[in-house]
Amino acid sequence: MQNSHDTMTRDPLASPNADLAQERAPEIVEALNAQEPPDAAKLLQSLPAEKAIEVLDLPGLDNTCEILAELPTDTAVSLLSGVSDDRAADIFKELIEPLRTTLLNRLNPDTRTTISALLAYPERSAGSIMTTEFVSVPSTWTIAEVLHHIRMVERTRETVYSIFVIDPVKKTLIQAVPLRRLISADPHANVLTAAPARKPLMIAPEADRMEAARLISRYDLLAVAVVDGPGHILGIVTVDDVIDAIVEESTEDAQKFGGMEAIDEPYLRIGFGEMIKKRAGWLCALFLSEMLTATAMQSYQTELEKAIVLTLFIPLIMSSGGNSGSQATSLLIRSLALHEVRLRDWWRVAMRELPTGIVLGSILGVIGIVRITLWQTLGLFDYGPHWQLVALTVGAALVGIVTFGSLSGSMLPFILKRIGFDPASASAPFVATLVDVTGLVIYFGVAALILRGTLL
Structure with missing residues (x-):
């Protein structure tokens, strides 16, 4: 999830020398999309590292792979290490060799293992769009301990919509507690006292991603847990991930309704030969x-x-x-x-x-x-x-x-x-x-x- 700024939104395209660092991430993405990959890479590299990561974390950035190819390897690795794991996995799916292997091998072992696991899930599955950056706590903690933990790890988690309570022995998912319930509950009580009476909704990683979308829509959720067979939580699918998936699915369906193969690039970016291939x-x-x-x-x-x-x-x-x-x-x-x-x-x-x-x-x-x-x-x-x-x-x-x-x-x-x-x-x-x-x-x-x- 991206943080918004309180500054007034200005048009970053109004001047080539516009201070992009002061703009919101979506406006910077729009500015980069208007540039050729080499120029976009220079602009991205000129941003503060935190802002560049925020921009790269948005799925609306076109030619992400071409932009990364123009960056120094160390810079590209640093940026990819900072973006959310699910977004990094999406980027690695599009990278071509040998750049893909080079960048993947340069990541720290934990990040590389997480991204490799995400890449192994079938395309369009719930596992392929889940994030592993969620907050989980053992069921033995008090609410005060949970809130303290949230304050410590919030900046390294994609979302804190829900806190997932884990069995300390079996490591299986027990409950999902909404953050607002924790805030209003007795801080000295056990975390499970703030949990809803119903069992948490879960989905298998191999399930279709639109099944996750249906669960989130039907039960008005902000996130749904992805678990393996025994019940160990592997990650969560958030509402913003679902929105991105729905937009992609709707675009492809609209193109198929028109009698052509789906294209995964903006209209003005797709090559002439590729356009003929998709339509002919x-x-x-x-x-x-x-x-x-x-x-x-x-x-x-x-x-x-x-x-x-x-x-x-x-x-x-x-x-x-x-x-x-x-x-x-x-x-x-x-x-x-x-x-x-x-x-x-x-x-x-x-x-x-x-x-x-x-x-x-x-x-x-x-x-x-x-x-x-x-x-x-x-x-x-x-x-x-x-x-x-x-x-x-x-x-x-x-x-x-x-x-x-x-x-x-x-x-x-x-x-x-x-x-x-x-x-x-x-x-x-x-x-x-x-x-x-x-x-x-x-x-x-x-x-x-x-x-x-x-x-x-």
Whole structure:
């Protein structure tokens, strides 16, 4: 956690000679992000060591690895030794060899061991974002002893939101005591007298980091303990770590919804080649799948030649089905992520989306019929002598296509999750492509039934 200053916030970019040391850490980060790595490294090195560590501890600093590479090795090691262990682990994940090994080996043994342990946890796990800088005390201490201990170690701990009480023999977690309970309790009483009646919430280090986020959100926590099998506390996940994880997950999901691979750099910082690489694959896949639309239209070439008026409504039909599918996909991806629904609930979702799709399709179908009727009766366009049947075809097709779009859009995330893929990959463009092809089949199938013997 970063300490704020009482000075007025000024724009560090207003002058190249601005005294960055007097600015708040986030403003300094903004200034460094506007510089190339060599210049940013010079600015960082010019700051007091405490301020430089505070800046490096913020996840919003771009090109952290490039900046460290520009610093003298001794300076880089000193700064990394001062930042929180979880932040240092994040930085080491991005460092490339041989710099990574060089800096890691130069750290003191305790710090190196802690960071190496954090690096061993799977990416996106609770263990990968936990901090080992927490306050723990034995259950035999009095509240006065605990408060004295907090005053002694506060500057070396990332947070003192909660104090974790440990069994002095088994070294297992017994309780988590909020700091405010300690402040208001009898200083001569045992620390456990200030503990809540309920057991502390805990999470395994291998659990998904979003599970930690759900616990913190559901129970209004500031930190949740990470424990191993026997119950030894390994670290804690704090609310600010969870916020960073949620922002990262949301950014990646938004990019996947757009039909591209997630990027982990700011837009203006990512290289041109990397941008093409991230976007071209999905774009080509979507383009190839859209070719099925042309194949479907070729199959109905005879019908189109007989009733050219049907082509006027193809964009309307395709967009409506794609939109309904995208809506359902977005809702279900989010619900699965928040554990509001689980894989076993697929049939409940299907039974909910079926009538929803029928009603939504009926609404659009009525609007389509009214539109054709108005244009025909007002003389804005002539749909031919069988315009009533054309209107009925469009209306009925919209009911079928929107219903199919809602069902397929809601089921695709379940299918992807069941086979082990990220449900966010069921992006809106992918669903739209699927519904486009099937929508044409439904449209011309309905037309063949209604218009047979007249236009067809």
